Amino acid sequence: MENYSQNDSISKLVKCKFPLSHSPLVHCITNEITIESVANALLYINAKPVMVADIREFPELFEQIDSLFLNLGHISPEREIALLEAGKMASSMRIPFVIDLVGIVISKIRFDLSKELLDFKPTIVKGNISEMRTFCGLSSHGRGVDSASSDQSSNSVDELMNAMFEKAQNHPETTFIATGATDLIVSKNSRLELKNGVPELDRFTGTGDIVGALMTALVEHEHDGLVAGVAAISYLNICAENAIESTEGLADFRQETLNQLSLLINNEYWYESIRGALHA
Numbered sequence: 001m002e003n004y005s006q007n008d009s010i011s012k013l014v015k016c017k018f019p020l021s022h023s024p025l026v027h028c029i030t031n032e033i034t035i036e037s038v039a040n041a042l043l044y045i046n047a048k049p050v051m052v053a054d055i056r057e058f059p060e061l062f063e064q065i066d067s068l069f070l071n072l073g074h075i076s077p078e079r080e081i082a083l084l085e086a087g088k089m090a091s092s093m094r095i096p097f098v099i100d101l102v103g104i105v106i107s108k109i110r111f112d113l114s115k116e117l118l119d120f121k122p123t124i125v126k127g128n129i130s131e132m133r134t135f136c137g138l139s140s141h142g143r144g145v146d147s148a149s150s151d152q153s154s155n156s157v158d159e160l161m162n163a164m165f166e167k168a169q170n171h172p173e174t175t176f177i178a179t180g181a182t183d184l185i186v187s188k189n190s191r192l193e194l195k196n197g198v199p200e201l202d203r204f205t206g207t208g209d210i211v212g213a214l215m216t217a218l219v220e221h222e223h224d225g226l227v228a229g230v231a232a233i234s235y236l237n238i239c240a241e242n243a244i245e246s247t248e249g250l251a252d253f254r255q256e257t258l259n260q261l262s263l264l265i266n267n268e269y270w271y272e273s274i275r276g277a278l279h280a
């Protein structure tokens, strides 16, 4: 295992990811709690958000979109039907899509829904560390939509990394991502850990949703879940590192982190601040 230093091989993966030159149209079926933050975050990186949940519009809409974000944060019987229909259409039309396992620790309904969506071969399945533990069938101490610090010990993180790697062997088309103090990014042939960010990212709502939406904007370009995951997480987390330097209080920190999404783009070499480790 390498040190958590700036890592050349990881930086090379993400070079040239920002700014997005081509404004991908990103369709999001997401939760009402953070929907506005998600839409603005996409605009700040030069993507175009569109939030549509009425399945009657899907046949026309799916001819127009570049990628799809399916977020389980606030489900209902209608939302569940829309999520499944969208996953099915994305799969048959080969549109890259991301599943965000928000709140999967809460109920079997969300757990079963995530497994049904996995059958459509998503580009990425992501959640926080506690959510990903539940998804992988490991014990989890997550509460509501937040992860538990007891799931973030190094033993638990190693156990989760192994479980995700096993999942990736059975689902070679999908990248599995768990976020937290350490972020795990796992595909069939690669295992990566990232170490940027600040603990305050867990103290305002929507950071997981935003990073999921950023990945969705990036999968359109490369169809590569691993590169999109590394770029999106690192970008948001370095924005937060910059924001914490100049703010006091969580509301100002939130505002400045979002503001930085539109500013860090101006630093051509932002990716040189990535800290992580790449396993073979």
Ligand SMILES: Nc1ncnc2c1ncn2[C@@H]1O[C@H](COP(=O)(O)OP(=O)(O)O)[C@@H](O)[C@H]1O
Residues within 6 Å of the ligand: 127, 128, 129, 145, 146, 147, 179, 180, 181, 182, 183, 196, 197, 198, 199, 200, 201, 202, 206, 207, 208, 209, 211, 233, 236, 237
């Ligand atoms: N303790 C932490 N230290 C550094 N970065 C963190 C920490 N907790 C979360 N993050 C970052 O915040 C973002 C959201 O992660 P997380 O809080 O796990 O998601 P969620 O909001 O879905 O629970 C990710 O980019 C993650 O790397």
Ligand SMILES: Cc1ncsc1CCOP(=O)(O)O
Residues within 6 Å of the ligand: 031, 033, 034, 073, 074, 102, 103, 145, 204, 205, 206, 207, 208, 209, 210
């Ligand atoms: C509070 C809450 N309840 C259901 S979804 C949601 C927002 C979750 O946002 P995130 O997990 O991205 O912080």
Ligand SMILES: [Mg+2]
Residues within 6 Å of the ligand: 145, 146, 201, 202, 204, 205, 206, 207, 208
């Ligand atoms: Mg959160």
